[in-house]
Amino acid sequence: QVQLVQSGGGLVQAGGSLKLSCGASERAFGNYALGWFRQAPGKEREFVASINWSGDLTNYADSVKGRFTVSRNYAKNTAYLQMNSLKPEDTAVYYCAASRSRSTWRGDYDYWGQGTQVTVSS
Numbered sequence: 001q002v003q004l005v006q007s008g009g010g011l012v013q014a015g016g017s018l019k020l021s022c023g024a025s026e027r028a029f030g031n032y033a034l035g036w037f038r039q040a041p042g043k044e045r046e047f048v049a050s051i052n053w054s055g056d057l058t059n060y061a062d063s064v065k066g067r068f069t070v071s072r073n074y075a076k077n078t079a080y081l082q083m084n085s086l087k088p089e090d091t092a093v094y095y096c097a098a099s100r101s102r103s104t105w106r107g108d109y110d111y112w113g114q115g116t117q118v119t120v121s122s
Contacts, residue, residue: 002032002098002111009094009116012086016120020081022096022113029077033102035109036070036081038092038118045095047104049081057102064090086120094118 008020022034035050049070050059058070067086072079079096094116097109 004096004098004111004113006094006096006113006116009118011119011121014086014088014120014122016086017082017084018086018118019083020094020096020116020118022079022081024077024079024098029072030074032098032100032111034070034072034079035097035099035103036094037097037106037109038090038094039115040092043092045106047106048094050102050104051079052102059102059104061104083118086118088120088122090118091120092118 003025005023012018033050033052036048037045038048039045047061048064049068051070051072055072067084069082096113098111099109
């Protein structure tokens with residue numbers, strides 16, 4: 001069983017930055033790709049970014065490319081999503097998730113964090 005615990009998020013003005021964290025059990029962390037998804041009210045959960053198990057391959061949704069950066073720290077068993085130049089349309093609940101393979105499809109992810117709210121004011 002993989003447990004993912006998220007932290008970070010909150011309220012920020014447009015143009016600001018936030019950093020989300022996703023902590024995982026040591027046993028699982030190095031064996032899984034990690035993804036970030038978000039879900040706005042009334043919308044489906046959508047892919048944001050992913051990073052493979054070794055940390056050398058990343059993927060981003062077009063809407064966040066150049067603004068968001070996904071990374072992982074093996075010493076801390078933690079993955080991060082650095083979000084810069086935030087826009088009101090980035091407002092959503094953000095989730096981290098773990099998968100055996102790096103994917104943009106939420107159905108490929110087996111384990112999910114509890115979610116954290118990000119609100120960007122205009």
